[in-house]
Amino acid sequence: MNRRGFLSAVGAGWLVHTALPGRAPPSGRIVGAAHGAGHLLRGGGAPAPSGPAERADVVIVGGGVSGLSAAWRLAGAGLDLRVLELEPRPGGTSAWGEDGVVPYPWGAHYLAAPNPEARATLRLLEEMGVVTGWDAAGRPVFDPRRLCHAPGERLFYAGAWHAGLTPEGALSGEERDELERFHAREDELTELTGADGRAAFQIPLDRSSRDPELLELDRLSMAAWLDREGYRTPFLRWYVRYAMLDDFGGELEEISAWAGLHYFAGRKARSPELAGSRYLVWPEGNGRLVKALLERAAPRVSLGALVTSVRPRPGGRVEVSYVDVARGEARRVEARAAILAAPAFIVRRIFAGGAARGLPERVASAWLVANLHVQRPVDPDHAWDSVLHGADGLGYVDARHQLTDLSAATSQRSRLSTPTQRTVLTYYRAFGGPDVAGTRAALLGAPWEALADGVLRDLAPAHPHLRDDVDRMDLMIWGHAMPRPRPGFLGARPFEPLCALDERVAWAHVDQPGMALFEEAHACGVRAAETVAAAAGIALGESWL
Known part of the structure; x- marks a missing residue:
């Protein structure tokens, strides 16, 4: 959908809504992200720093999962770690909120039980007692x-x-047969190994097979693969489309078949205890993992910090220039090393070194996340994750669902008139079409009223009275939420991520592997920390990867 079409559609919905008496929308606002400040880089309007430089051992540009994982890896070395983050909150797309009756996510809301090969992530979970x-x-x-x-x-x-x-009792015989055939293929691919003896699909990605026959799947779209394999029933196509939007933010035609099949076959964690559920969840989603990284790394975090340049200097130093957005002041930090935990398109703008030109070209999907603060459960049988077939969005999760710790519930009680009823529902919508730039511009130009009304209308088939139960709805627009693994995303040298940009400058972001999984973001940060530590003479011991 182009910008005009998008605004016309949401605008029409808002006009219909406001024409109905007694149907006023809830209060709310658009809470981020910091698009305006970030676009200063594109326009070149940032001031030059002046005055004496600040000091740190390692500067980390970006306070998302990769950046904080790098800080976590370096924490035991007794270093002065400085994190510069543009947004008003740390965590990137794993950010969370705490101003509701329960904590709630602003992005990633679960972690599937990691494979044994995801050593660094399992180490963190072990530290957390998970x-x-x-x-x-x-x-x-x-x-x-x-x-x-x-x-x-x-x-x-x-x-x-x-x-x-998969509502098998409501499907036709043909749809059930095709779904059964797809699940059988999923099991085969999960156990499949390539000619090199590696698992066909693995997490971390760099443990996957290099078998050329398997890598050929990256030349197809997921839609083309489904066509080739004869999967044509409407429900099966919807089921796979939902998965591609949920994990990658892209339509079937936009996603590499290799990435799509990895979604279904890459998770290997199998044990009796996971038979009921293989998802690790918290009320604030992956914000709980971000909290754990912050607690263990304890870096100095500067929020609202727009980094404008990173330059190696003589004498084994790195200079990082940034703007304190709130004060409008330009500053600089000198450090022994720097880690750039930012998307490739940002790194190309702030780092002048020639290695940055070799970073992969990624297309980033736009997302809308809405947090609905409701007076009471929308129905008595609500689950953790509720999905609406045929809706524009991906459904919603209930932040209260996992809140079973009595002490946590008790601590919230003074803020609630009916502590067992009120909750926060987090709604997700991925914009997965090919016109990424146009959709992003349309989202950024749309008013809160139109976007909020669109959320309520999308949920109305299942919850026609939801509008009356919502006290507040805040919205987050993620213009560059995640890399979209389009056909060819593996590149000419699959599973060989570029990390070292200079002797003391490393890159850490899920743009490296091209798939936004927590384990990948975490591994990118750990890898970058170990890379700069070796160059800067920082002793870390054996690798955690």
């Missing part, structure tokens, strides 16, 4: 309180709610 031990087969054992409680998922299909995402 991994409580290891079984005889060498598999991690997870705290059952952190695994998603039942009911986990439900689907609104043909006018009724169904447990899970």
